[in-house]
Amino acid sequence: MKVTIVGLGNAARGDDGVGPRVIDALTSAALPKDTFLARAADGAALLELLEPNRAYVLVDAVAAPEQVGALHCFEPHELRPGAGPLSRSSTSSHALGVAESLGIATALEQVNPQRVRLLGIAIDPRQVMLGAALSPELERVIPHAGAEALTIAARLRDA
Secondary structure (H helix, E strand, O other), X not given: OEEEEEEEOOOOOHHHHHHHHHHHHHOOOOOXXXXXXXXXXXXXXXXXXXXXXXXXXXXXXXXXXXXXXXXXXXXXXXOOOOOOOOOHHHHOOOOOOHHHHHHHHHHOOOOOHXXXXXXXXXXXXXXXXXXXXXXXXXXXXHHHHHHHXXXXXXXXXXX
């Protein structure tokens, strides 16, 4: 099965750009067969990428200021639009969050939610500023996040 690792976020907005930065790091790695990389600025752009016969690892910032740099793997059913710490709506700076995008894509049979994982990288939302650089804590976690994204992709591919 083909797996696409998608870095979500805006690299021009400080720590919100950690997803695309992980993809940048993976572009120089030897990727396993049938593993692809993509970027999406927000949930609407994510919808344009999704295809029914693929698996996806979505790499995105999640608001957790007490755990900056921690990695968390979520399944789509754990993302609740508009409610709680697992919600991309409550933590997202995007107009359309990941939870909403996956809900729409699932309803349209554009994606199988059992073949999607979100690799959340904890950030402090106060570090999301236009023109800001990625914080040093997140710079250090990028190699680990890339390795974890590849591990999750391998599990999805072999499932």
